[in-house]
Amino acid sequence: MAVRIEADALARLDGVAHGFFTRQGGVSDGVYGSLNCGQGSRDDAAKVSENRARVAVALGGAPERLLSPWQVHSPDALIVEAPWTGDRPKADALVTATPGLAIGILTADCAPVLFADPDAKVVGAAHAGWRGALTGVLEATIAAMERLGARRERIAAAIGPSIGPGSYEVGPEFEREFLATAPGSTRFFHQHPGAKPRFDLPAFCRDRLVRAGIGTIEDASTDTYANESRFFSFRRTTHRKEADYGRQISAIVLK
Numbered sequence: 001m002a003v004r005i006e007a008d009a010l011a012r013l014d015g016v017a018h019g020f021f022t023r024q025g026g027v028s029d030g031v032y033g034s035l036n037c038g039q040g041s042r043d044d045a046a047k048v049s050e051n052r053a054r055v056a057v058a059l060g061g062a063p064e065r066l067l068s069p070w071q072v073h074s075p076d077a078l079i080v081e082a083p084w085t086g087d088r089p090k091a092d093a094l095v096t097a098t099p100g101l102a103i104g105i106l107t108a109d110c111a112p113v114l115f116a117d118p119d120a121k122v123v124g125a126a127h128a129g130w131r132g133a134l135t136g137v138l139e140a141t142i143a144a145m146e147r148l149g150a151r152r153e154r155i156a157a158a159i160g161p162s163i164g165p166g167s168y169e170v171g172p173e174f175e176r177e178f179l180a181t182a183p184g185s186t187r188f189f190h191q192h193p194g195a196k197p198r199f200d201l202p203a204f205c206r207d208r209l210v211r212a213g214i215g216t217i218e219d220a221s222t223d224t225y226a227n228e229s230r231f232f233s234f235r236r237t238t239h240r241k242e243a244d245y246g247r248q249i250s251a252i253v254l255k
Contacts, residue, residue: 001025002035002054007158009218010252013118017059018252020112020160020220022230026051031242036232038106038247039068039088052249059102059253066102066251069094073131077124077140079148092137093126095144097254104251108232109224111162111205112250115141115214117150123252128162128205130174134181138208156216157209160250161231164223165190165200168235172196224248 004019011018026035027050032043035051053063067080070088077093080103094103095115103125105112110129116122126132126141142152175189175197188204189197202221209217224231237245 002051002058004058005161005220005222007114007160007218007220009156009158009216010114010116013116013156015118015121015255016116016123016252017255018114018116019055019058020114020250021055021058021248022161023232023246023248024230026054028246031237031244032246035248036246037068037249040070041246042244043246055104055249055251056102059251060255061100061102061253065100066104067094068104068106068249068251071106071127073129075132075136075140077126077137077144079144092132093124093141093144095122095124095141095148097122097148099254102251102253104249106247106249107160107162107224108234108237108245108247109163111201111221112160113138113141113157113205113209114160114250114252115145115155115157116252117145117155119154120145120149120151121254122148122150123254125250125252128201130178130199130201130204133201133205133208134178138205139212142212142214152213153215155214156218157214158218158220159202159205160220161222161224161248162201163225163233163235164221165198165203167223167225168199168201169196170199174199
């Protein structure tokens, strides 16, 4: 059974099902063990399909109605009304008002953010790595939801598992580039004597949501790097020089 984490802010909403799925409860093995939902990984395609089917079932839907885009660390949010045919579109957020259409994004350290306005019956899912969060993917998701009738003061948003500030070591060039674009963000960099600064991605995402005027915000993040048994981590894989890595999915659906 696919194992997921639920955020209270979304779980209490009528007509919405969601999950920040962990790496547990799938059929993949090796570095992909076990609930790898990454269609772009080098895992066996049939195993990835089975894993995604288990996620769809956990959300009460059909496997062919679980959608995730080709993510490119952009600020682009796409409104979807039905399953697409052919190649996955390039985007880093999906929004829908179609019941039974589960929208999800894949992560392995970046922050997944799920959104819902139950009154307007609109949901969204965003992939917020540092670059996407900095360039506006969260705001783009909110704007796309508003085009479907949502109101930001009614939206509930939850930030899911991502790399934590204790693990996200960055170089001085990263900090300089970031602060050049967002000069008021010094507080999200934690300095350690004799070591590189560490960046607090979940806190930065929360701040963007607060500034956007979102009505309810929950930080349900857990450090993906530090919890190997529960989560995939791109950075952990990189440090170990492994050939590839799995991706966990976070998804939401209108019932």
